[in-house]
Amino acid sequence: MYEALAAQLAEQEQQLIEWRRFMHQHPELSFQEINTAHFIANQLRSFGIEIRTGVGGNGIVGVIRGGSPGPRIAFRADFDALPIQDEKDVPYKSTVPGVMHACGHDGHTSILLGVARLLQEHREKLKGELVLIFQHAEEKPPGGAIAMIEDGCLEGVDAVYGIHLASELPLGTFGVKTGPMNAAVDAFTIKVYGKGGHGARPHQTVDALVIASQIVGALQQIVSRRVNPIESAVVTVGQFVSGTAFNVIADKAELQGTVRTFNPEVRKQVEQELRKIVQGLCEASGARAEIDYLNGYPPLVNPAAETERMRGLITQHFKGEALLEIEASMGAEDFAYYLEHRPGNFIEVGSRTDDEGTQYPHHHPMFDFDERAMLQAAKLFLAIAEDYLG
Numbered sequence: 001m002y003e004a005l006a007a008q009l010a011e012q013e014q015q016l017i018e019w020r021r022f023m024h025q026h027p028e029l030s031f032q033e034i035n036t037a038h039f040i041a042n043q044l045r046s047f048g049i050e051i052r053t054g055v056g057g058n059g060i061v062g063v064i065r066g067g068s069p070g071p072r073i074a075f076r077a078d079f080d081a082l083p084i085q086d087e088k089d090v091p092y093k094s095t096v097p098g099v100m101h102a103c104g105h106d107g108h109t110s111i112l113l114g115v116a117r118l119l120q121e122h123r124e125k126l127k128g129e130l131v132l133i134f135q136h137a138e139e140k141p142p143g144g145a146i147a148m149i150e151d152g153c154l155e156g157v158d159a160v161y162g163i164h165l166a167s168e169l170p171l172g173t174f175g176v177k178t179g180p181m182n183a184a185v186d187a188f189t190i191k192v193y194g195k196g197g198h199g200a201r202p203h204q205t206v207d208a209l210v211i212a213s214q215i216v217g218a219l220q221q222i223v224s225r226r227v228n229p230i231e232s233a234v235v236t237v238g239q240f241v242s243g244t245a246f247n248v249i250a251d252k253a254e255l256q257g258t259v260r261t262f263n264p265e266v267r268k269q270v271e272q273e274l275r276k277i278v279q280g281l282c283e284a285s286g287a288r289a290e291i292d293y294l295n296g297y298p299p300l301v302n303p304a305a306e307t308e309r310m311r312g313l314i315t316q317h318f319k320g321e322a323l324l325e326i327e328a329s330m331g332a333e334d335f336a337y338y339l340e341h342r343p344g345n346f347i348e349v350g351s352r353t354d355d356e357g358t359q360y361p362h363h364h365p366m367f368d369f370d371e372r373a374m375l376q377a378a379k380l381f382l383a384i385a386e387d388y389l390g
Contacts, residue, residue: 001125002317002386006379009118016110016374017042021092022104027081027099030140033058036079040134044232045119045239051130051312056147058136063129065121065387072352073388074153074342076145076161076335078105078138085339087365088357089103102367104165105355109134111163111374115381132158133338141187141296141333149341160344161384162335163377167362171370174314174380175326176347178307182300183232183260184267185332190215190278194285196251205249206286209242213255214281216240218258222273227266234260234330235270257271260330263300271295272376300336304309306345314385318376324350331362 028036037058044051044062051062077117084101085179086093094100101107116132137144154160167174190217193207216237227233235257242253259274261267271293282289314323326348334347351369352358 001390002383003124005118005382005386009114009378009382010375011116012114013375014314016114017371019110019113020106020374023079023109023138024092024101027094027096027101027106028143029082029083029099030137033080033136036218037136040079040113041088043113044116044132047120049116049120049235055145055153056149056151059144059148059151061148062132062134064126064128064132064347066125066128067124068127069158070126071132071158071388072129072133072135073155075112075115076133076135076160076162076338078135078144079109079194079374080105080137080139080144082139084363084365088368088369097342101367102364103362104369105138106372107371108211109163110162111341111377111381112116114374114387118293118382119385126385128389130385130389133160138334140244141185141294143297143337145334145337147335154338154341157188157342159388160338160342162338162344163248163319163347163349164346164379165351165354165369165373165377166348167358167360167367167369169253169324169326169348171350171353171373172318172320173322173324173350175350176302176307176310176314176345177326177328178302178304180262180328181346182260182328182333183234183330183335185296185298186259186267186271187294187296188259188274190255191290192253192282192287193289194251194287197249198250199249200245202249207249207381208245208253209250210288210300211281211285211287212240212242212255215255215278218277218281219274222270222277226273227269231263231266231331232261233266233270234258234275251333259287260332262328270326275332277337296334298336298340300346301339302334302345305342306343308389310345310347312388314380317379317383349378349380350375
């Protein structure tokens with residue numbers, strides 16, 4: 001069954017590319033994916049697939065019912081974009097200023113649409129059911145996964161699988177990892193309130209910009225001096241906003257950043273240390289601080305048994321050195337929530353070639369991928385479907 005379906009899917013590769021390029025031209029930010037959700041729903045309806053819209057927000061869930069009883073598994077694809085200006089010179093460049101698909105989610109969605117159409121056509125041969133999870137808001141905590149789970153997208157599901165196109169892996173390869181694969185992600189906003197004034201009379205002010213600068217430096221000592229060096233942790237300040245003019249001392253400053261960890265105890269420790277540093281520096285300087293600390297996605301942990309299953313399928317169905325053992329990453333992925341509720345796996349699919357256009361990192365204004373990777377990912381989904389439902 002797999003070989004025949006894979007060949008049929010290859011004949012439909014151009015459709016995957018057309019879907020992907022359409023979504024690339026019309027990206028929407030997390031929690032704002034109204035038109036993208038409509039596009040996906042309309043495609044699924046045209047295939048004759050039973051769907052539920054508005055799942056957990058803008059999410060969509062479809063169900064392909066096989067011709068005889070069997071397991072119920074789920075495939076997930078995300079479809080939100082990022083607040084980045086698309087700087088590529090390609091015909092399918094984003095038409096939305098300041099918004100682009102810079103992480104491959106347009107590809108993920110096209111992949112699952114192609115798999116859905118093909119398996120719906122051959123549903124009578126399936127033994128069980130396939131749940132199609134099209135998830136909104138992967139990029140922005142608290143993310144769309146947790147809301148979709150609360151809204152029942154995993155009801156009755158025995159196992160759940162997801163893929164991610166990876167510009168750091170060569171085309172034709174699949175990256176697998178047993179255990180922790182992606183870190184937990186937290187986000188913080190720190191607002192410092194001082195007393196503004198004339199740039200020539202600093203003694204009459206409480207300089208919020210200077211105090212915030214001290215906070216940025218001090219936060220870097222959490223990982224280097226407070227966290228056990230055996231543990232992994234990252235504290236990054238990504239945004240610093242303060243000041244209005246060259247000769248005005250700022251009365252307020254705002255910092256935004258992220259924390260990445262694997263160990264739950266280290267996660268708590270970093271938050272506690274951050275709060276102590278901010279409050280201590282502000283109190284010592286006569287300023288006041290507000291801290292908004294958001295606990296985001298948990299670590300993504302791949303179960304050993306399911307990872308071994310993926311190794312077997314990749315070795316069985318793909319040629320050469322397709323299977324790669326990858327290292328854990330401090331990047332985060334809210335697919336982690338699905339794996340907290342069900343067994344399954346998250347697999348990276350190589351999309352990098354010698355073409356410079358495929359070598360930019362994710363979340364870069366020039367990000368793109370070799371579109372042949374979509375067919376590879378779709379074939380892996382087919383292999384998983386046959387393994388469970390064939």
